[in-house]
Amino acid sequence: MNAIPESEQRRRGLCAQAFLIFRKDVDYLRIEILVFLLVAAVFAWMKPPSIELLIALAAAYLVMRVVHADGIPGDRQFWITRPYNRWSLLGAKLLFVLVCISLPIAMAQLAVAMGAGFGLAETIPPLLLAQAFLFLFGALPIVALAALTSGIVSFIAVALALTLLSLGGATAFEFWLPHIDSLPIPVEWIRWALVAIPVSAATVNILVWQYRSRATNSSRILAVAGLNIAVLLFLFVPASFALKTQSWFSKRPELASAITITAGRGNGFAAAVFSGAREATAVPLALMADHPANTELRADDLTAAASWGDAPVTFMRQPTINRRYDRDGEAAFDVMMMVNSRQYLARRDEPVTIRGSVWLTLFGEDEKTRISARAPQGGSTRDGLRCRVTRVTERGVSTPAPPGQEPEWRPSDFVTCAALFQWPGKLVYAEAGEYQSDFRNTLISYAPLAAGLSLSPIEVRPSDPIGSDDVTIVTRRPLAHFRRDFVLTGVKFADFDLRFRRAPLPSRPPAR
């Protein structure tokens, strides 16, 4: 008979120890586990997100309790001078999180997804990904936080302190530094991915330091440092960096090479607006782009600067861009360029040069799925969307009524699409004849992964009312993210003025 190698014996010994500690923890927390299973069952039954916060709090409480069962800080713990292997101890805690927290949540998510009509095979991959995210970026940081504290009071105090520190820091920065870039929604995921780096690094190091050496003071310093770096990254990620990073994920960047963009005067007139605490003047511009047929163009972000010869430049970022139309390979966007009001008034009659950059995304390869209200189960697109037409018979849509009268309501059809874990990073439209309705397409994410940190396994979005029960769902996936620069010359800001002058304010009446 072959003898078992020493390393294998050791590995088995560590696993056996981890299992013994895990079993002890299950015995210790059996009532709490039962309560958590009940909450998970309610989660599956009531459907998220109504109970999402409750299950998150219950999970955090259970994680804290299991870590504190064999706490790290302090010098009175029973286990310290018992032959517990430190890695077995950590392994037991992580096993507990997986079996008693992740698994019930996963089962509840699976039940919700299958209840919404998704199949087992299509649900499992994003479910596993979502669970991996929840474990790495949800449970593990809580394990690390619990490993830094010795009781529920200190845990809650530290958690509250860290939350207030983060929120307070973010609020203070937003107040004092209002010009910090806000990222376009589609690339927000890059901000979170960057934040995940210091959080993960701090979490892993805290766990290693605590379970190997019980170096609580050093670990607490590391936790504060990691959090500060995360907050700073969250606040100061430049939009240009995020957009440039997104361009590396282009699937077919060559399609963008032929796309050109030109700038011109937009519709409407200049108007005074408040941007943060400062007054600015919004100047309407229009951008026109040519792009390949059967593709679609979206503008994600724009920066523009106005200059007068060698005079100082007024510069403002403009993240809100409205698409005027996009058909037959031609797209037009309306943007409002923010100009410093003082400079605008001082130099409105001088020729101005406007230079700008716009970040665009080219969508293409439309995929169409026809669904009908007559099929109660609806239809499934190739993106994993399950869509159905529902008829709202009472108060579907209303027609405007004369003042003082009730609006007239009539039945209407709506399309509702459900996505697994998160809405796909694609354009999704519901087409009925000539009419096209989108699904809040400005709120999609270009994240390359199919799940995020949400506990909810289903994201449902309704369309606008649609006049037919035979609907085609059209999806377009992003092919290229790219930047185009433009220059607009030969204009003056006075050209954007509405041609009337504001009447002078009446003088204040004399005091009685």
Added chain:
Amino acid sequence: MISIRCEKLSVTFGKLRAVDNLDLTIEQGAIYGLVGPNGAGKTSAIKSMMNIIGRTGGRAEIFGRDSQLLDEHDFARIGHVSENQAMPGWMTVAYLMRHLKPFYPTWDDARATQLLRQFDLPLNRKLRYLSRGMLMKAALASSLAFRPRLLVLDEPFSGLDPLVREELIEGMIESAEESTILVSSHDLGEIETFASHIGFMDRGRLVFSEEMTSLTTRFREIEVTTGEPADIEHAAHWPEQWLHPEISPAVVRFIDTSYDPELTGAAVRELFRSVRGISATPVPLRTIFLTMARNSRRVSKGAAA
């Protein structure tokens, strides 16, 4: 073979030097009583030896291994019971023993059963509902059932009634044949009955460390009867090893910390002109402890002055 060795071990908490350059050696098979007043640094020294708290200087070794490197294999041979250890209150006594058994390769079921019976422990009662004495007995039973090579007890007897103390000591002594025992305690009367070695700590330092027999031989209460009133002036030539003097008109009493019948007698006769009688009485550990503690305070006060 040495079980515990400390070389210049220091432990500080902020500005407080709890253990100050402690040099200590405990041979295998010894029953070492570590005594000293409150705040002497006994618990901090033991915690550092057990790697429960870090050290700020020096070194401590258990079975020749740096205490900071102690792992599960070392702790499988070490039993540690402390008065302020937080036991898992939700476990019953039986659960505690059942849970710990697989962690110790040398766990002896028969010994465990015998200890539980000997200590009269209620198997199905949760630890949180046990009295302090019962809890200490449960902790000791769980630390003796695997026949440890080293048993470290930190103030195990404080606050316990005499019956429980006796039971604990009995249980401990039964394992003395196969274990080295380090016990810190204020209970000098109990320590005296079983310790083979004594170490006295004060203000973080080890004042002395020696075998019990040598200690009790070395310390004597000397009573000198003089023919005429003792001359207080002689006190100026008072030997350093004579502590805690009480001088009355015809009788002088003191504790000799280096007693030798011939040398002490000669020194007494040299100091007092008319000596009618000298008696040397062995002193209990409690007296030795009090004498050393008072002397230590007197010396430090003098140094401070």
